[in-house]
Amino acid sequence: MALFRLAYISTSLLAGRSAARRGAALADILLMSRRNNEAVHVAGALLATESNFAQVLEGERADVETIYARIATDPRHKDLVLLLAGSLTAREFPQWSMAFIGPSHSADEAVQRVAGNLSATERGDRARHFVNFMRDMLMAHTP
Ligand SMILES: Cc1cc2nc3c(=O)[nH]c(=O)nc-3n(C[C@H](O)[C@H](O)[C@H](O)COP(=O)(O)O)c2cc1C
Incomplete structure (x- = not known):
């Protein structure tokens, strides 16, 4: 089985909603992601700040691409920017069908570092760091 990973960042369109409706929309996205991704053994993590989403998806290439x-x-987000897409030798998010990382100051900072106008090389380097940041955030919260 050829393992594949993809990561992107996007602009959230949930910002105009009340905190309660934003929370409900997020719960909805996570529920759907977990159900659909588990069925095809796709795992990863979703990060949501007030203004952005970022997500890592790992699994069989065709499943991840679909x-x-x-x-x-x-329609809950726009302006997706692909941070990285390529083959993997081992999963880095094996424990989670779709882990969730909520808003925080460090999440905002991490998003800012990969957002905006960057050269392809710069974005590639920073994307790698960003995926590590997401994994570290989850490790820190997993007993
Ligand atoms: C930021 C974001 C992340 C999402 N991540 C996933 C995901 O990992 N897997 C998934 O199946 N759907 C995900 N969705 C939801 C899909 O866009 C879509 O609504 C859903 O897959 C439709 O599922 P259904 O065909 O079972 O109704 C995400 C949506 C958003 C806005």
Whole structure:
């Protein structure tokens, strides 16, 4: 089985909603992601700040690409920027069908570092750091 990983960042369109409705929308996204991704053994993590989403998806290439194509047309976000896409030798998010990282100052900072106008090389380097940041955030909260 060829393992594949993809990561993107996007602009959230949930910002205009009340905190309660934003929370409900997020719960909805997570529920759907966990159900759909588990069925095809795709795992990863979703980070949500007030203004952005970022997500890592790992699994069989065709499955990851099908899921990404669906996510890309979701009206709850826009301006998706692909941070990285390529083959993997081992999963880095094996424990989670779709882990969740909520808003925090460090999440905002991490998003700012990979957002905006960057050269392809710069974005590639920073994307690698960003994925490590997401994994570290989860490790810190997993007993
Ligand atoms: C930021 C974001 C992340 C999402 N992540 C996933 C995901 O990992 N897997 C998934 O199946 N759907 C994800 N969705 C939801 C999809 O866009 C889409 O609504 C859903 O897959 C449709 O599922 P259904 O065909 O079972 O109704 C995400 C949506 C958003 C806005």
